[in-house]
Amino acid sequence: MKITLLGTGGPRPDPERHGPAVLVSTAASAVLVDAGRGVATQLVRAGRPLADLDAIFLTHHHYDHISGLGDLLMAAWNEGRTRPLPILGPAGTRSILAALFDQVYAADIRFRIREAETRGEFMPHPSEVFVAQDVHDRAAFEYEGVGVLARRVDHGDALGLTEAEWSAFGYRMQADGASAAVSGDAVACPGLEALADGVDVLVMCCYLAAQEIDSEDTEFLATRVIASAPQVGEIAARSGTRMLVLTHFRQKPAALIRSMVDLAAEDFPGSVIAGEDLLVLDV
Numbered sequence: 001m002k003i004t005l006l007g008t009g010g011p012r013p014d015p016e017r018h019g020p021a022v023l024v025s026t027a028a029s030a031v032l033v034d035a036g037r038g039v040a041t042q043l044v045r046a047g048r049p050l051a052d053l054d055a056i057f058l059t060h061h062h063y064d065h066i067s068g069l070g071d072l073l074m075a076a077w078n079e080g081r082t083r084p085l086p087i088l089g090p091a092g093t094r095s096i097l098a099a100l101f102d103q104v105y106a107a108d109i110r111f112r113i114r115e116a117e118t119r120g121e122f123m124p125h126p127s128e129v130f131v132a133q134d135v136h137d138r139a140a141f142e143y144e145g146v147g148v149l150a151r152r153v154d155h156g157d158a159l160g161l162t163e164a165e166w167s168a169f170g171y172r173m174q175a176d177g178a179s180a181a182v183s184g185d186a187v188a189c190p191g192l193e194a195l196a197d198g199v200d201v202l203v204m205c206c207y208l209a210a211q212e213i214d215s216e217d218t219e220f221l222a223t224r225v226i227a228s229a230p231q232v233g234e235i236a237a238r239s240g241t242r243m244l245v246l247t248h249f250r251q252k253p254a255a256l257i258r259s260m261v262d263l264a265a266e267d268f269p270g271s272v273i274a275g276e277d278l279l280v281l282d283v
């Protein structure tokens with residue numbers, strides 16, 4: 001199993017990092033988790049044809065995790081993808097795809113279908129190619145030998161939104177006798193614990209360095225919304241994983257990233273890696 005970090009940044013545009021996206025692949029399959037800013041370009045840089053994907057899982061609907069989705073789907077469609085591609089995510093994923101194809105890109109889709117017709121070719125409507133499916137806690141999937149388990153994770157549950165209004169997932173992947181968990185955005189919670197239990201590699205959000213947690217707002221963010229440097233080492237140590245890969249950084253200098261790795265390594269005996277765009281891990 002290969003894990004390719006396509007984007008390791010966050011909501012703030014960062015010249016060094018694209019938006020969150022992780023590709024989990026084997027010789028026979030390619031499953032994408034999240035579709036952040038620039039994901040289509042990053043897939044091309046990683047040498048993966050857009051038409052290759054077997055499934056896309058979304059962890060949640062924060063814009064930084066889905067801002068590259070429309071671009072990716074339209075580009076794959078424009079390059080001739082006709083094989084159905086499931087897009088799975090929290091409740092509301094269907095509405096996002098409907099908005100993209102029925103509203104945002106409706107005129108473009110009309111144009112390209114008409115253009116194909118004038119050449120005597122048939123182009124299916126993208127809504128027939130990209131099929132949205134809402135995910136629920138403990139749902140399990142299998143795509144070309146990659147097993148995927150979804151678990152609900154706590155990413156701002158303290159804000160009190162209902163399940164229909166907001167939910168977030170992490171995903172555990174199993175293939176070729178190896179396992180990996182992608183936390184999505186989350187703080188320590190039972191779902192994340194279950195996902196990460198005993199995996200070979202834990203790809204974990206790590207948004208703020210300790211030095212950035214300096215106000216009530218950042219404290220709330222770090223403890224109730226998205227794990228930050230002081231937490232991730234403990235989460236990894238409890239999981240029993242061999243390797244912790246940090247990702248989803250708020251834009252910051254390299255020295256702060258190094259301090260996050262050092263802090264995580266204080267609690268965690270395995271190896272800690274600071275994620276970088278296009279880093280490939282063989283698991």
Ligand SMILES: [Zn+2]
Pocket residue numbers: 060062155185
């Ligand atoms: Zn988020």
